[in-house]
Amino acid sequence: MIPRSRDVVDSLASSVDPAEIEALTCALVAEPSVNPGGTEASAVDVLARACRDAGFEVEITEAAPGRPNLVATVNGAATGPGLMFLGHSDVVPPGPGWSADPFVPRRRGDLIIGRGTSDMKGGIASAVAAMTVIGRAVAQGVAVSGPVRLVVTVDEEEHGVGIAHLLKNPPPGEHVGCIVAEPTRLDVVRGCRGASYFDISVTGRAAHSGRPSDGVSAIAAAAKVIELIGDDQRAMAADPDPLLGHGTWNVGTIEGGQGISVVAPDCSMGVDRRLMPGEDVVEIGRVLSAKIRDAGIEDDGVSVTVTPTMYLPGFATAADHPIVTATAQAVRDCGAPSEVGGWTAACDGGWTSTALGIPTVVMGPGDINGQAHQPDESVSLTELVTAAQAYVRVALALL
Numbered sequence: 001m002i003p004r005s006r007d008v009v010d011s012l013a014s015s016v017d018p019a020e021i022e023a024l025t026c027a028l029v030a031e032p033s034v035n036p037g038g039t040e041a042s043a044v045d046v047l048a049r050a051c052r053d054a055g056f057e058v059e060i061t062e063a064a065p066g067r068p069n070l071v072a073t074v075n076g077a078a079t080g081p082g083l084m085f086l087g088h089s090d091v092v093p094p095g096p097g098w099s100a101d102p103f104v105p106r107r108r109g110d111l112i113i114g115r116g117t118s119d120m121k122g123g124i125a126s127a128v129a130a131m132t133v134i135g136r137a138v139a140q141g142v143a144v145s146g147p148v149r150l151v152v153t154v155d156e157e158e159h160g161v162g163i164a165h166l167l168k169n170p171p172p173g174e175h176v177g178c179i180v181a182e183p184t185r186l187d188v189v190r191g192c193r194g195a196s197y198f199d200i201s202v203t204g205r206a207a208h209s210g211r212p213s214d215g216v217s218a219i220a221a222a223a224k225v226i227e228l229i230g231d232d233q234r235a236m237a238a239d240p241d242p243l244l245g246h247g248t249w250n251v252g253t254i255e256g257g258q259g260i261s262v263v264a265p266d267c268s269m270g271v272d273r274r275l276m277p278g279e280d281v282v283e284i285g286r287v288l289s290a291k292i293r294d295a296g297i298e299d300d301g302v303s304v305t306v307t308p309t310m311y312l313p314g315f316a317t318a319a320d321h322p323i324v325t326a327t328a329q330a331v332r333d334c335g336a337p338s339e340v341g342g343w344t345a346a347c348d349g350g351w352t353s354t355a356l357g358i359p360t361v362v363m364g365p366g367d368i369n370g371q372a373h374q375p376d377e378s379v380s381l382t383e384l385v386t387a388a389q390a391y392v393r394v395a396l397a398l399l
Contacts, residue, residue: 009393012133012137012142012392013389013392013393014389015136016130016389016392018381020128020132021125021126021381021385021388022125024050024124024125024128025105025384026112029105029112029114029115029121030103030104031043031045031046031103032091032115033090033116034091034092034093034094035090035092035157036158037093038064040067040068041067044070044089044154047070047072047124048060048070048072051128054128054131054135055074056074056135057072057073059072059073061165061169063154063155063161063164063165063166064165067161068154069152069154069162070150070151071151071171072131072150072152073148074131074134074135075134075147075148076147077147078399080145081145081146081173081174082146082147082171082173082399083175083177083178083394083398083399084175084179085127085179085180085181085391086151086153086178086181086349086352087120087127087153087181088153088162089154090154090155090158091116091157092157092373094375098376100113102114102115102375102377110380110381110382111381113378114378117366117377117379118366118371118379119368119373120182120366120372122183122366122379123181123364123365123384123387124152126181126387127150127181128150129391130389130392130395131150131391133392134392134395137396144395144396144399146173146175148399149175153165160312160348162348163351166351175356176322176323176359176398177326177360177361178349178352178356178358178359179323179360179364179391179394180347180349180352180360180361180364181387182345182347182349183364183366183367184343184362184363184364184366184368185366185383186331186337186338186365186383187363188327188328188331188338188339188340188361189341189343189361189362190317190318190321191277191316192314192343192345192347192349192350193244193245193274193314193344193346194274194275194277194311194314194315195310195311195346196274196275196308196310196311197270197273198271198273198285198309199268199270199271199305199307200225200304200305200307201266201268202221202266202268202269202304203302203303204217204218204220204263204265204266204267205263206262206263206264207263208263209260210261212263216300216301216302217264218257218264218267218302221267221304222254222269224297225269225297225304226269228288228292228297229288232288232291233248233249241276243316243341243342244344245342245344246276248272248273250271250273251269253269255267255268255269256268274344275312275313276314277315278314281308281311284308285308288306289304312346312348312351313350313351313353313354314350315349315354317353317359317360319340322359322398323359323360323398324340324361326394326397327363327390327394328340329393330393330397331390334386334389334390335386343368349361349362363387363390364387365379365380365386365387366379366380
């Protein structure tokens with residue numbers, strides 16, 4: 001077996017092929033896989049072909065009808081703990097404001113432009129390129145103690161059908177760590193807040209608006225619930241965590257009433273609650289319901305139901321854990337600055353960390369705030385290549 005000297009590692013990392021990364025990124029972007037819509041299958045087909053062409057073992061399972069998860073493995077015969085790369089195949093709808101077709105990828109200097117370039121088809125392409133190098137190295141006799149896996153799920157941008165299926169059918173064996181290839185500008189994110197959604201339904205009593213005292217306005221009661229949510233928001237902000245800040249509430253949608261001349265008999269709200277590690281969505285709903293009762297909002301004919309509809313846990317990996325230190329060092333060895341910290345966004349890494357027990361970080365090309373989910377979404381080819389080189393380095397360091 002070939003020892004993994006610094007020269008060998010440098011040579012392998014530098015053998016990443018930028019043309020292959022660009023080609024796969026563009027091929028994935030050209031398959032829309034917009035969510036909501038459940039249209040990930042064509043993008044997963046493209047990815048599966050690329051992985052098989054590179055010599056990976058590929059397993060496709062349906063998380064839901066027509067919505068396939070993919071697990072691709074290199075060095076699968078190795079018996080030691082493996083390394084997981086995690087991504088998702090769905091993208092958010094393009095929305096207005098694009099200067100050209102969002103699903104016809106194009107270059108502008110160093111940038112590749114198209115929906116999903118940053119979040120996160122570019123990161124997936126970087127992981128494939130890195131695994132191609134690892135597979136080639138293993139074939140040439142370089143010692144790698146465990147398998148390297150790419151796991152790509154569906155429905156990350158909506159309800160998490162893909163990750164839920166993965167939790168019930170996890171890849172075999174142990175893993176030294178998981179790197180989520182979400183766009184972090186190559187910073188190493190060792191902790192993320194979680195996310196949850198609630199439906200809050202308020203029922204009142206209709207009456208003619210000429211005699212509003214005959215009824216009970218569900219909209220007025222909903223306004224009081226929003227005040228309670230604001231109070232809780234301020235209480236959380238008063239005691240921030242040094243890594244992740246604090247939990248947040250956002251009333252994203254509200255709908256209610258029957259007509260201008262009628263006291264509103266109903267009102268419903270869609271509410272986002274960002275979670276700190278260890279927070280439980282059921283308990284948060286229970287506490288909010290208790291506060292609503294204690295505030296007297298449900299008196300005089302009003303009823304309020306608080307129902308959680310989505311839950312993605314937060315996580316925090318210790319700053320000195322090998323997956324954190326090795327990933328940060330790998331990026332720096334590629335000549336790129338890399339800060340280690342937390343993230344206000346949420347991702348499926350919360351599940352790999354908490355449910356599968358795999359130490360997890362997030363590190364990938366692109367910018368979640370400056371590029372993802374925006375018109376003319378883009379990613380730098382230079383960053384894609386650097387990410388792939390760093391993925392090679394961290395795999396060789398940990399395996």
